[in-house]
Amino acid sequence: MEHKGMNLTLKVWRQQNANDKGKFVTYNVKDVSPDMSFLEMFDVLNEQLINTGDEPIAFDHDCREGICGMCSMYINGRAHGPMKGTTTCQLHMRSFKDGDTITVEPWRAKAFPVIKDLVVDRTSFDKIIASGGFVSVNTGNAQDANALPIPKDDADASFEAAACIGCGACVASCKNSSAMLFVSAKVSQFALLPQGQAERTDRVLNMVKTMDEAGFGNCTNTGSCEVECPKEISLANIARMNREYLMATLKK
Amino acid sequence: MTKFLTSSLGKKTVMALSGLFLCLFLLEHLYTNVHLFFGDGGKEFNEASHSMVHSILIRIIEVVLFLAIVVHVAQALLLTKENSDARPVKYAVDGTSKTSDWFSRNMLLTGSIIFFFIVVHLYNFFVPYRVTGHVVGPEEAMATGGETLAMEVAEALSNPIYAIIYLISVLLLAFHLNHGFQSAFQTLGINNQKYSKVWKMASVGFAVLIGVGFGAFPIFFQLAKYIGFDALNWNM
Amino acid sequence: MSSKLNAKIPAGELEQKWTKYRSEVALVNPANKRSLEIIVVGSGLAGASAAATLAELGYKVKVFCFQDSPRRAHSIAAQGGINAAKNYQNDGDSVWRLFYDTIKGGDYRAREANVHRLAEVSTSIIDQCVAQGVPFAREYGGLLSNRSFGGTQVQRTFYAAGQTGQQLLLGAYSALERQVGLGNAQMYSRHEMMDVVMIDGKAKGIIARNMVTGELERHSGHAVLLCTGGYGNVFFLSTNAMGSNVTAAWKAHKRGAYFGNPCFTQIHPTCIPVSGDHQSKLTLMSESLRNDGRIWVPKKQGDTRKPNEIPEEERDYFLERRYPAFGNLVPRDVASRAAKERCDAGYGVGASKMAVYLDYASAIERYGKQQASKLGESNPTHERIIQLGKDVVKEKYGNLFDMYEKITDENPYEMPMRIYPAVHYTMGGLWVDYELMTTIPGLYALGEANFSDHGANRLGASALMQGLADGYFVIPYTIGSYLSSQIRDKAADINSPEFMAAEKETAELINKLMNIKGTKSVDHFHKRLGKIMWDKCGMARSKEGLQWAIDEIRKLQKEFWSDVRIPGTASGLNPELEKACRVADFLELGELMCLDALNREESCGGHFREEHQTEEGEAMRHDDTYMYVAAWEYKSTNNYELHKEELKYERIKPSQRNYK
Structure with a gap:
């Protein structure tokens, strides 16, 4: 139970704004409790910076319980750090050792330009959803919820794809900055459900088109995205989207 | 169709299809090469090669084959460029070694070496046989005493430098295939959680088959040379 | 009693009020809708659903959120589920029962008409969400699954594993993004609302700060909807997201919107306790854990022994002791207070002494025995029983146990969990009338941001219901009542004084x-x-x-x-x-x-x-003197005036809650 505080060296990417070139700055953080989350360690560092008159490090975060998808650090070469199935906010300092040097970078991708320090712009994900990640049903159009039985296996598989939190770790960890895992998770969620059938063809065509326009790279099936995904979204979704896309192309 | 071909998924599909086609060719090539082991002085091998040269179907496929190589290479270069552009600022610390295989990330490198080898390979066998006429078919060889393809192969593979280049290339090819083969099925959408293990195993199997299959030739000819064995005629 | 507060509750029988209202409320014709602009602040369940629905209807909608994407709103973190009076389980549920449970659970401090409407539209929410492709949990027959929640006697809670809020929000977010794609809605993310702009006593727009550039922007609209959630972060530590704030609602309050029942906050009993001064937020663990876990503290003050070393007879199962009828399943407020009482008296556990144990040992043993007999094992060893029990518990609560272990680095299968209450939800908020309009004409408050339908205490799985009810099914009707009178007005000039x-x-x-x-x-x-x-x-x-x-x-x-x-x-x-x-x-x-x-x-x-x-x-x-909504008016700095909205219970007879 009793842990000694750790002393850490942090190399953090600092960039004033989108036009700034940016650089790494080294900081020392002392007496870090192993029970702290990674972001709480950043809070402590920021408090230090404020007290010494420096500008604190900007980073994205909100719910701090691993579900909103806002936190986004690339820690020692790993999206969300070294733990499997874990967002940065749920990564605890006990995953590190006293004396460690930790390098923290923002998500790197043309489609995710840096806004400041570790904060990047992920609106391209919203644009992809706006181009087809929905079922076109206006409020009030619905029939009774149980009028449409859905096999449990399909519903469960759809849920697993829908569990994506849109954090962008897949893009960040992919050597090509490909957004295939994100897009395929949404395509799969609806492809697996009867509600999604009416727009199945257009959905995948439009979403892939928007994805390509946003400047993401191409998937080369290295599988990093699946390993780094905090919600462990499966690569099988990418295969499904490829299939959907081929079928849609043949149809249209 | 242009929309498809210029889309990220379309380009990937072209990679997958051309790659799979090249895989088919490798099988066929291996099948022909196996004739070298028959100990008949290369007779069956020469005949098999000869009949292929004179089959219209094979000649057409040959054109497709060259096209496939060109498309596979060109597309690979294009995709790599795009993929590199998708991350203008690189990471200072790259941890992808912990999340993916080296070979899956370095398909361009292995592919380039393989491509280089293909050029050498074509220069050694295809050009003399089909272009310059230095190497001749079995009947002509009987008539004129010219050099057959089998003799040419035996000669080349007995050269230790060529054999080593050949071996390394085949080894890289095997790793290239280990990623590329199963990757093609993923790209074509013929995959899911249940089958992915099957494809991965099939991929390993295919890579081993091609690797061991082709790798056997330089090893065989080199061994034969050192123990003074006539590899084509199975005579000491 | 203030004459200024008019709740605008429609006349007539309780069951007919909403139906009658909808038939009589003024409509805005489609051509006029196109020229009416609506500003929606906040993109959680209430905001996203309202924005999507209003845009579908043809209004021009502008949506603001401080996060980088509307999908991040904290509705996403709700775990348990959403109530609806579907009665799919045929266990006697009805609109009336949901209405009654909500009023009673709220300790008789909510408005009857609003709550009844909430119960009525609850069923449509489920229909709408399913149609959107929200992957709710299902049974093998393909129909929707339900569970019981928060001590109700019927199974009316719909859920998607432990991520119901996420799935519902993504449904509403998708609907909103669809409207963004169609050009009917415009999204302003990384924007913080800084003020409401009032012209002639009406809300006519907002001042927003672009958080990326720092620029202040003026946005005009014919109506402004605040869907900005609760203010639990006033406590610094809460289960709210780090960014959750009261600024939009507070600025509206200072411009004339009354604040209703601000002191009504909900403290949730099963949260992971504070581990140190560095703590930035608290994490909730689903209430469902109390179904099988037993809560206790040592009988001895300041006992420093490990929990497993404390013998049975030296443990105080204080909820079971104090409330034998309900035991560990008493409502949230009661359970929270009891834990606090023990810790304050010096019986708390853990390093901080501000925690109580939530123990699964007896549940593991009980399930293990059941499982052994199910498997036909006549004489299982103790180890075997424990193993079987752990498997059962893992299946039921595995994700929660994993989360606990991730945060605390302790294995809850081996050692009792430590829990402590934490601020979770705020029932108070901007005072609104039946139409969800605040005391500022043209300014509305939806979801947790309003003083809401939950009275003095919210039942589990009702927050999601209320947010979506307000956004999908209430505001699209009630806003017509106001906007129909605004069609002659052009959008306010953003260069006006x-x-x-x-x-x-x-x-x-x-x-x-x-x-x-x-x-x-x-x-x-x-x-x-x-x-x-x-x-x-x-x-x-x-x-x-x-x-x-x-x-x-x-x-x-x-x-x-x-x-x-x-x-x-x-x-x-x-x-x-x-x-x-x-x-x-x-x-x-x-x-x-x-x-x-x-x-x-x-x-x-x-x-x-x-x-x-x-x-x-x-x-x-004290029903005789305090059966009212306290609506506070901002007069000047540190100066507030109380207005009262008397609560009239026409159909339900208030009674004192008893869980003994």
């Missing part, structure tokens, strides 16, 4: 904050405010404590405005500035919460006044 003045005020506020250049960080003040609020306006409140708190908060306000340090500049992304603006408002809200708590001389729901309890320590309501 009112807009310019409001922008100037905001700019001055920011300037003032930036120029304090004090010595202490924003978090420093926030933490101190949180401690005052938690100690004096948390689970138990007293007259003395509240008066002390008010004094302290006023002092803290002064200190904040003279000593806060905000590094960097206002032009560009500056999280410290964002926090400072929010904490400035929390500092004022905290005072009002204490004033409200001081005013309410009774104990009801989440509000427990130590002076008003029975001899056994149970809450005592």
Whole structure:
């Protein structure tokens, strides 16, 4: 139970704004409790910076319980750090050792330009959803919820794809900055459900088109995205989207 | 169709299809090469090669084959460029070694070496046989005493430098295939959680088959040379 | 009783009010809708669903959120589920029962007409969400699955594993993004609303700060909808997201919107306890854990033994002892207070001594025995039983146990979990009438941001229901009542003096904050405010404590405005500035919460006044004097005036809750 505080060296990417070139700055953080989350360690560092008159490090975060998808650090070469199935906010300092040097970078991708320090712009994900990640049903159009039985296996598989939190770790960890895992998770969620059938063809065509326009790279099936995904979204979704896309192309 | 071909998924599909086609060719090539082991002085091998040269179907496929190589290479270069552009600022610390295989990330490198080898390979066998006429078919060889393809192969593979280049290339090819083969099925959408293990195993199997299959030739000819064995005629 | 408060509850029978209202409310024709602009602030369940639906109807909608994407709103973190009176389980549920449970659960401090409407539209929510492709849990037959939640006697809770809020929000977000794609809605993410712009006494737009560039923007609209969630972060530590704030609602309050029942906050009993001073937020664990876990503390004060070393007879299962009928399943407020009482008396456990044990050992053994007999194992060893039991528990609660282990590094299968109550939800909020309009014409409040349908205490799985009800099914109708009278008005000119003045005020506020250049960080003040609020306006409140708190908060306000340090500049992304603006408002809200708590001389729901309890320590309501909504009007700094909306119970007879 009793842990000694750790002393850490942090190399953090600092960039004033989108036009700034940016650089790494080294900081020392002392007496870090192993029970702290990674972001709480950043809070402590920021408090230090404020007290010494420096500008604190900007980073994205909100719910701090691993579900909103806002936190986004690339820690020692790993999206969300070294733990499997874990967002940065749920990564605890006990995953590190006293004396460690930790390098923290923002998500790197043309489609995710840096806004400041570790904060990047992920609106391209919203644009992809706006181009087809929905079922076109206006409020009030619905029939009774149980009028449409859905096999449990399909519903469960759809849920697993829908569990994506849109954090962008897949893009960040992919050597090509490909957004295939994100897009395929949404395509799969609806492809697996009867509600999604009416727009199945257009959905995948439009979403892939928007994805390509946003400047993401191409998937080369290295599988990093699946390993780094905090919600462990499966690569099988990418295969499904490829299939959907081929079928849609043949149809249209 | 242009929309498809210029889309990220379309380009990937072209990679997958051309790659799979090249895989088919490798099988066929291996099948022909196996004739070298028959100990008949290369007779069956020469005949098999000869009949292929004179089959219209094979000649057409040959054109497709060259096209496939060109498309596979060109597309690979294009995709790599795009993929590199998708991350203008690189990471200072790259941890992808912990999340993916080296070979899956370095398909361009292995592919380039393989491509280089293909050029050498074509220069050694295809050009003399089909272009310059230095190497001749079995009947002509009987008539004129010219050099057959089998003799040419035996000669080349007995050269230790060529054999080593050949071996390394085949080894890289095997790793290239280990990623590329199963990757093609993923790209074509013929995959899911249940089958992915099957494809991965099939991929390993295919890579081993091609690797061991082709790798056997330089090893065989080199061994034969050192123990003074006539590899084509199975005579000491 | 104030004449200013008109709840606009439609006349007629309770069951007919909403139907009748919908038939009679003024409509806006499609051509006019196109020229009416609506500003929606917040993109959680209420905001996203309202924005999507209004855009579908043809209004021009602008949506603002401070996060980088509307999908991040904190509705996403709701775990358990959403209630609906579908009666799919055929277990006797009905609109009436959901209505009754909600009123009773709220300790008779909610408005009958609103709650009945909520229960009525609850069924349509499920239909709508399923149609959107929300992957709710299903049975093998393909039909929707339900579970019981929060001690209700029927199974009416729909869920998607432990991520119901996420799936519902993504449904609403998808609907919103669809409208964005169609050009009917415009999205402004990374924008914080800084003020409401009033023209001729009506809300006509907002001032928003672009958080990336730091620029102030003027946006006009015919109506403004605040869907900005609750204010639990006034306590610094809560289960809210780090960015959750009261600023939008508070700015509206200062422009004339009354604040309803600010002291009604919900403290959730099963949260992971604070581990140290570094703690930035608290994590909730689903209430469902209390179904099988037993809550206890050592009988000996300051016992430092490990939990497994404390023998059975030296354990105090205090909920079972105090409430034999309901045991560990008493409502949230009761369970939370009981835990606090034990810890305050020195029986708390863990390093901080501010935690109680939630023990699964007996559940593991019980399930293990059941499982063994199910498997036909006649004489299983103890180890075998424990193993089987752990498997069963893993299947039921595995994800929660994993989460606990991730955060605390302790294995809850081997050692009892440590839990402590944490601020979770705020029932109070902007006062709204039946149409969800605040006391400012044209300004609406939806979801947790309004003073809501939950009275003094919210039932589990009802927050999601209310947010979506307001957004999908209430506001699209009720907004017509106001907008139909606005069709002749063009959108307000954003260069009008009112807009310019409001922008100037905001700019001055920011300037003032930036120029304090004090010595202490924003978090420093926030933490101190949180401690005052938690100690004096948390689970138990007293007259003395509240008066002390008010004094302290006023002092803290002064200190904040003279000593806060905000590094960097206002032009560009500056999280410290964002926090400072929010904490400035929390500092004022905290005072009002204490004033409200001081005013309410009774104990009801989440509000427990130590002076008003029975001899056994149970809450005592005073229906004769406090059966009203306290709606506070902002007069000037530190000066608020109370208005009362009497609550008339026509159909339900209030009774004292009893869980003994």
